[in-house]
Amino acid sequence: MFLGHLPDHLILFPTRAPIDPGSAVRRTAPFQDGELGVWSAKSRRAQQQGRADVFILRFYGNADRADRWAAVEAEMWSDRAVEIWGMNYPGFGGSAGPARLSRIGPAALATFDELRRHADDRPIVPFGASIGATAALHVAAQRPVAGLILHNPPPLREMILRQFGWWNLWLLAGPVALQIPRDLDSIENAKAIHAPAIFLLAEKDEVVAPRYHRLVVDAYAGEQRVISLRGAYHNDPIQGAALADLNDALSWLLATGNSRPAP
DSSP: OOOTTTTHHHHHHOOOOOOOOOOEEEEEETTTTTTEEEEEEEEEEHHHHHHHHEEEEEETTOOOOOHHHHHHHHHHTTSEEEEEEEETTTTTSOOOOOHHHHHHHHHHHHHHHHHHHHTTTSOOOEEETTTHHHHHHHHHHHSSSEEEESOOOOOOOHHHHHSSSGGGGGTTTTHHHHHHHGOOOOOHHHHHHHHOOEEEEETTOSOOOOHHHHHHHOOOOOOOEEEEETTTOOOOOOOTTTHHHHHHHHHHHHHHHHOOOOO
16 A cells, blocks of 8 residues: 555656747647647748658656647757657646556557547657656557657666665565556567667766666667767757757658668
């Protein structure tokens, strides 16, 4: 009883306060007994030509929200015809609650399926940051994606056991790790994915230590490119040379993904 939903309370920090979404447009995706709040925004190039060539499905870090970032991130891709779709996790923003780790994977799939109906045959690239990388990996393991982008991916079970188990002789860390949903197992999902991936790894990550990033990178079965974010911490924005490298890597990802046989 004491451990019931303990990982949810230790890991998730939902917020519902209103956030100015800027130019982002609110959409919804049906999910279980309610709906998910999804925010979309088009890059300048996509607005000019009237449609996007590629969709980026964003899963954000803990305590963050799609309504805060969708419009801002669309500007990152101003030279590409990109449309951002950002999902708020259950219990976050306007997405139906409660906030549970067990609901993240199914919610991510529901959002992908809604986007696929809208995108027709255009490529979809899940992009997950921090805990959002667990959702992106789950989607890519279960659905046909053009590729994916992973920013500081955490292997949750391994982090709990290795980083926090020693001081309680694993009596607490063990049961907590076992409650992490299987669909958020970054290592097992990485082994099952053959789509190309871009890894963005903060050199000085103080939240998800770089040695844990490498566990996911080394397990990944598909082709990959690793972009080292030199001097960056966990929540530092992607900008400057790193943003240029990401843009170049996206060209590689889309070309590689298009050359793969259809699943």
